Amino acid sequence: MTTTFIKLAQPTSNIVEVLNRWENDPALIPLTRPNKTQSELDRRDIVSLEDLTKRMEDHYIYLIYLDDELIGEMNYVVDPPFLFKKEPGTAWLGITIGETIGRGKGVGYAAIQYLEEQVKEQGLKRIELxxxxxxxxxxxxxxxxxxxxxxxxxxxxYWQGKMWTDIRMEKYL
Structure with a gap:
């Protein structure tokens, strides 16, 4: 199996369709976005081509492929306002392995290492997530x-009937 990472340069309707499937997957929602109530957890969002294009203005987005099949997405944004430790030059990471075929095979490990290299090449010294x-x-x-x-x-x-903590982590490159 070959894992490939490609920076998203030109979003397409096919990519938006896949991202929307992951964004609205009941198994992934609790892992990928904070929800304050059951109704937020049950909410479904539709991302448009325009939304994704706008997001690319401040996010560096990479697609994850396993043997030419799109299985995930990862991204980072620099110095967002929600950092726990407000240290300039910090990249905030996000990763979604949307397809079950990509889980438990070291794809996430390789993906984060790749993203760390991209962050380092941009001259950033710290990552938070x-x-x-x-x-x-x-x-x-x-x-x-x-x-x-x-x-x-x-x-x-909120998940499984109760509120949970967000653990903030960092790494210096």
Whole structure:
């Protein structure tokens, strides 16, 4: 199996369709976005080609392919306002392995390493990310890659009938 990472340069309706499928997958929603209530968890969003194009103005977006099949997306944004530690020159990472075929095969590990190289090439020295406390698989991945916990935000997201903490992690490059 070959994993390939491609920077999104020109969004297409096919890419938007796949991203919308992942964005609205009930199994992925609790992992990819904070929700304050059950109704937020049940909400479905539709991303348009225009929305994705606008997002590309401040996000660096990369598509993840496994043997030529689009299986995930990762991105970073520089110095967003929601950083836990407001340190200039920080990239905030996000990753979604949308297709089950891409999980448990080291794709996430390789993807984060690739994204770290892109961040480093841009001259940034620090990465921050958030992971929900119930997502232990992602926590283990980030720890394995050298990310350290720097703080927690209690009652950050709702899932399975209760509120959960967001664990903030960082890595210096």
């Amino acid at each position: 958030g992971v929900f406390e119930f997502n232990q698989q992602a926590q283990k991945l980030y720890q394995k890659l050298g990310y350290k916990e720097i703080g927690r935000i209690d009652n950050f997201t």
